Every structure is written in structure tokens, then in C-alpha cells.
Amino acid sequence: MAYVRPVSSALACAVVSLVLAGSGGGAAETAPSLSPAIAKVAEKLRDEALAGTKAYEIVRSLTFEVGPRSAGSAGDPRAVDWAAKKLAALGFQNVRAEPVEVPHWERGRNAGTILSPWPQTVALTALGGSAASPAGGVEAEVLGVANLEELKKLDPAQAKGKILFVSNHMEKKPDGSGYGAAVGVRGVGAAEAAKKGAVGLLIRSVGTDSNRLPHTGAMRMTEGEATVPAASLSAPDSDLLEGELASGQAVRFRLELETKRFPNAPSANVIGEIPGRDAGTPKEEFIVLGAHLDSWDLGTGAIDDGAGCGIVIETARRIGQLPPAERPRRTIRVVLFANEEFGLSGAKAYAEAHAAELSRHVAAAEADFGSGKVYRIKTRINPAALPAFGPIAEIAKPLGVEFSTANDSGGGADLSPMVPGHVPVIAFDQDGSTYFDIHHSANDTIDKIDPKDLDQVVAAWTGVIYAVAAGDLELRPAPAPPERE
């Protein structure tokens, strides 16, 4: 996952009336939402998935046969090819690669050296999109800064000509909520540093592990805005740099980032469907199951977001294997989004290409938080539909999944461009206790995934998604998501 600010609710509100008009007045369905027949199939799907799924095998295939697949890289078209073939081989219909233009940035060689007082080589990596350093690197004294707020308040006289080092730690929490608090500096730190006259930015990795593996992640890029070469240090290397600064002696540092920006490249959202009984008629409705196909370049993209690809593909595939009599009414559409990490290219392209069809998106669910077990289902649906949705969510209860009626799920990053379309969101919140140990680092590999955890996730998804797809419950229109920060 990447971090994305939600589309503002002001914009969202401006569109709501259109959607309401388009959906026939928006009166929510209040009839019983879950027939005994549907419940029975949903429970069967759930229990069978818990006993074992292909999800892990799908992730393994993607990470072994494609591996790193950042936007525009050699792995990107290989991933698109893999996905289209995999969906076809698994029995999906209407498999296609919908073109998406993506940015193309390459990391190149990255190196960092503390020159004095105590020379040490540190493990660091460029922030996604970072400018290159001058050839041979940029060499300067380091100025320690506690956090983004301090950076913003910094006196330019102090910062001028320095490499700034922002050392705040991300807090480890099961729901991953420490990320939002820590990630700000990754997004805007380099631009802020440039405003102060600094010549480089170092940050402590936005992560919760103590491995010598730095975490990358996208900078927020604004056309024409000044910036500086920016990199993140692994946690132990941040400790080291903090320790050298704490000695009170001047700390000199050389930062070498041989990053390169290339022209935009062609990529694609890869889509496959399990057509519902209404498919091909004007009544056809869609449930989008989304994950992103791209990954950062350092790891092989197992938890981010191979796991999500495995979850949504396997959920839809299992529903697609049902006998004709149990086939759901609504169409389940798997969307493997291009370039989530570096600007949501695929998500934006999907929302645009399918704008006319968004009103027929009865629900969307995104899997982009690793492979931990689902512990909660949360929605953002028409509030009037919430009571009727309860029994559907309860299908996952035997899996240890609670149903939150807060109805304020942000939805994932790739669903955010659908917010103005008021597409209802079903979120399967997963345990993220170890997610940020691995996220965006070289450690994002298949061995970090427990296949039984993935089976539990697929069990929750199959039961709930089937019940929504097979029934008639109207979830539209969704309210705007809450503002963050």
C-alpha cells in the first residue's frame, strides 16, 4: 500500500446529488438481505476456503515468476502478462489489460557514508521519485531534526547547505495506524528541505523493524517544485547517525543517489470477471475486488501487494467454481491495478475509463494490507443499508471477525478515485502487526506469508462477497469518507 490522502469530502459532496439521481432516489433496501439459501452457500464457501486455498500458490507464482515490478520497470509488462495469463488459466471471463500510462523512475545505485566524526557506511535507499545527487554525491554537514513539524519550523539560516536528518520513529500498532503519523515526512520532506536551502534529506525508514534494510515509498511529487536528493536509512543506521550527532561533534555525510527519471511507460490494469446471472443485461451490477499488481523494486512484492492479488483472485475464482444454480446475480470483477505505489495511475485510469459504469458498482473491496488475518469488517455504505448488511458480515464471525458499524472505512488507496462516484466500500481489516516490518523493503518476500492466514482471509472474503453478489441488498450510495489529519 502507499499512502494517499482521501479525495476531499467537499468534492465528493458535489457529486453525490448526481449519483443519487442516477440510482433512482437512493432509497436503501431494507428487506431481509440474506436468504437461507444464500447463507448456506456463503458458509460453505467460507468453510471450504478455511480448509485450504490457492491464494498462497498465486502469490508465490507472482513473486517467483515476476518478482519486483515497479511502474515502468522491466517487471511491469511481465506482471501484466503474468496476470492476464493467470486469470485466463483460472477460468476468469472477459480477461483484458486496460491501458494505463505510468511514470517510470529507477533507483540505480544508492549509497550513504558518514565521513566524520566516526566513518561508517550506512544502509539507505532513495525515496521513490527522489532526484539524483550530483555525480560523486552531495557532501555536507548533517543537521538533526526531530520530525516534520520541526522541519517546517526550521530557520533557513540553520538549514542552508546542510543535509537534514529527520529521525522520528514510527509507532508499532496492530492496525498499522502508526504509519499515517510517521509517513508525512516521506511525502513532503524533500520539498520542505529544499525550501529551507538544504542540499539533501535523510529520514529514518517509515517501518517498525530493526533490520538493516531501508524502506522506500513514494514522495509526493509536484511539477516544478524544488526538491533535494532524499533517502531513508534503516532503523539501525538511523540509530547510528543519531548516535554520531549526539556526540556533539560535527557530522559530515556523503549521499549518492544515482536515480533516474524516464519518460512515462505503458502499463495496464488487468481485469477478469466472474459474470453474474445479469451479465450482459442492463441490470448487470459489479462488485469490484481490487488489489495492485505493481510493487516496489526492493522486494518481490509478496505482502505488498502479491497477497492482495492472491486474495482477490482466489476469492473470485472460488465463487466462479460454484454450480450454475448457486451462481450469483451480480458480476464479480477482479481489478489488478497498475502503479498504485507511485501515484495511483491504475486507480485513476479505472475510475475514468469506467466513469459511466460507476453507478452500477454496487460495492468495492480492496486487499492491500498484507497477509494477516481479517479481524474486522467495516463498511462505507448507505447508512440505511447498515442493519441489513449485519447478517452478511456475520458470516465471517466464526473466523473471529467482528463487524464494525462505524461505517467510516476509508477504503483503500486504489478505491479512492471512486469516492466521487459514491461506490460503496466493504473493508476486510487485517492484522497488520508485522506489516510495517516488511513493507517497501527488500524483506517483502513470500516466506513472510503464512498460507493459513491467507486462507482465513479468503474465507472471510468469499463468504461475504458471495452473499452481496448473490443477493439484492442495495448498498448505494456511499457517504464520503472521513477526512484524515
Added chain:
Amino acid sequence: MAYVRPVSSALACAVVSLVLAGSGGGAAETAPSLSPAIAKVAEKLRDEALAGTKAYEIVRSLTFEVGPRSAGSAGDPRAVDWAAKKLAALGFQNVRAEPVEVPHWERGRNAGTILSPWPQTVALTALGGSAASPAGGVEAEVLGVANLEELKKLDPAQAKGKILFVSNHMEKKPDGSGYGAAVGVRGVGAAEAAKKGAVGLLIRSVGTDSNRLPHTGAMRMTEGEATVPAASLSAPDSDLLEGELASGQAVRFRLELETKRFPNAPSANVIGEIPGRDAGTPKEEFIVLGAHLDSWDLGTGAIDDGAGCGIVIETARRIGQLPPAERPRRTIRVVLFANEEFGLSGAKAYAEAHAAELSRHVAAAEADFGSGKVYRIKTRINPAALPAFGPIAEIAKPLGVEFSTANDSGGGADLSPMVPGHVPVIAFDQDGSTYFDIHHSANDTIDKIDPKDLDQVVAAWTGVIYAVAAGDLELRPAPAPPERE
């Protein structure tokens, strides 16, 4: 720690008679070994150490102010300088750097790429001492081999022109005993591969973690013996290569090792003493507390062997702080050995330089197994002294330390050249559950050490070493260590 075969007991036996003669017939002391006065001070030292020591601070200083310090590297003389200054500053006497000539090998840039069937870059590192690959790398088909035994049995017709990949896993055990079983291929694999006509060797890292950080370690170098470029892959990368091989398709690999061998370099064993009451007299006896000052180059040498340096320095320092009335009879000599990792240069030089004095080494203890808590004391002393040693070992009992009377401790690698001198060994066996997660990898940094664990170790050492130093118990001569394998 590195892996060292013990000196053969045949050699050891040839020397025993000399030692017995030199020590006045070798009748072991059987009088009560631990007076109430000595026990009281030993217990005070133990309890005060448990409440908090400087050990962590010493390790931190070494890892921050020197960092990587492999033999002959720029860090080597800096470490020698650090150690001499640190010992002097902490109040040691007779501080000196005894010259040692060490080999000098540098890793340079190391890279590995799976070229087909599924292109992937892998995380690997050269084995210590590995030959360089030809410029541009060696490119060949990979042949999977289960373990060293299979490698030795391999038909040269099959191996010729191939890169061999030995994939056996090290078993994780609290006492680290999986290491001996797994490490053989690291030592002799490249020479065996050369004998078979292979062009390169890859091994799964000898380690127990699943981080994307390969583990290095010394190859056994034999002058004039043919060899091949040799590297270890991190565990996830080994999984990947195994997976590609399991596809049944030919796997091509490019291995680039820009290693370099330089002329031998000057280094030193750094020594400092806490003189006993008999110091300067012919009766002076020594207790050697040893650790090694060098580290591998990938990490900052916190657990291997900064921790050991911290333990022995702090143990001796605390005993040295006692009031004159409690001062022990025997001299405690801290030896920070040069180049343990790549051939035991310092240990051999010490045994040689101090050959005439070895008969006055009443005991030696080595700290080279990280920072985990001591769970057992084991000896290799004159068996007749074992009952009398019991009460001394029991000083550590309240710390959760058992006393094993097996009397078969191998002693550490740096003590092995003293085996022919029959120097008694006291081993403080530490919990090594996570030691091989980190050992010889970039992850060997100070954050992996819990200061409270180090305090417990120092508590055990101070109590027991003081009791040996203050009393009269004769532990000499030690029997030969058991043969391994």
C-alpha cells in the same frame, strides 16, 4: 565466532607431560576452594553487576566509533586504537598492543542475478576469502546440490562448467549446535566445487533468519588449492533459487564477485591487566579473559564480538574496582584478539608469544557467542579439581546458571591454540537462540543486544572469575578437548 576445528588430541597429548612436569607434578588442589570471605565478595560483584553494568556502553562505543573492523581493513587499526585507549581509560594496567600479522581480503562489489527462466536479482555476499569472478562475472547453468556430502559425491561430468548451489538449511537450536552441522560447505565447498570442474559455488546462508541479508564467514584456505568464486544467498533468495530449479527448467545465473586479496597487514592483540597481589613475582598466575576485536565487514560487530569485548572488559574492570583488601591474588588479563574471523591470527600469535608463560595460565575464559544470558557453566579443567570448582560455579546459580560437570568444554576458537599448553577453560555458555539470525550479516548491530542480558552475563563472569582469581584452587592441567565430527 568463526568455526575452528580443535587441535587434535594426539598433538595435545604429546605436550601434556611437559606441562605436568612444569606444574610440580600436577596434583590437583582438593582443599576447600571458596572461603566465606571470597564468596561474599563474589556474590557482591554478581549482584552489583546484575543491577547494571557498563558492558552495553562499551559495545555501543565500539560499534559506533569503530564499526566494521575486518582484518586488514581501515577499521582494523581504528579498533586497535579504540581498544588501547578504552582499556587505559577504564583503569587497566600494562595496556599494550602486541603485534599480529593478519591477512587482508576485501569484499568489493558482489552481485548475483538469475537470468532464466525467471530473471531476478538476488541478495548474496562473497564467502570470506573467496576468489573474484572474472570481470563481468561468471555466467553458467546452476546445478542444485542437497548438501556437502552430495557435493563430494558429485559426478564431475555433471558438475563441469556449472555453478553449484548447495541448499541445505541450518537448524535453529538454543545452543547453536546447528551451526557445526551446516557450516562445513562454507569452509570447503569452493575447493570441492573446483575439484568437480564447477565454475562457481552458491550456498544458502549459514544462518537461521529469513531476512534478505546474506551471512558471510570464512572459507578454509589452503595455499595453492584450486577454488571457485563462492557466495552465500540470503534465506529468501535461496528459496527463490530453489523454486526456480524446482520448475524443471534450466536456471542460468551470473555471479559477480569483485573481491580482492591484499598483502598481509599489521594488526595487534590488545591486552590490559588487572594485576593480582602476586603480580611482578615469580608466583604470578594469569586468568585470561578473551574476546575478539575484529568483526566481519557487513555489520558493526555488535554480537560478534563487540558483546564479548564488553563482557570481558567490564568483568575485569569491576574486579579491578574492588578495594585493596579484596584484591585477588591472580592477575586477570583481558586479551582482545586480532583477526579471529579469518584465521585466528591473534590467537595463534598470543599462544606463540606467551608460550613460556602458558604454564602460568591458571584458567582462560572466552566470550564469543553474543549477548544472550548465561545458562550453564562448563569447564575443561583437571578432573580432580572438578568437585572443588563446584561451589565456585554455584555462585552463578541464582542467575539461573547450571553447572555441568561434563568437563568437556571445547573452549572458544581463540583459546584453541592454547590447548597444547593444557590451559584450563571455564566456559560461560550463553543462550544462542537468535545468535545465528544475525551472525556474520549486516544485521549484527547494537540494537540486537538487550543491555539487561549483558548485565546478567557480566554478573555470572564477575562472581566466578573473581572467586578463581582470589582463591588458590589449582585447575591445571586441562585434558584435551573432545574431538568434533
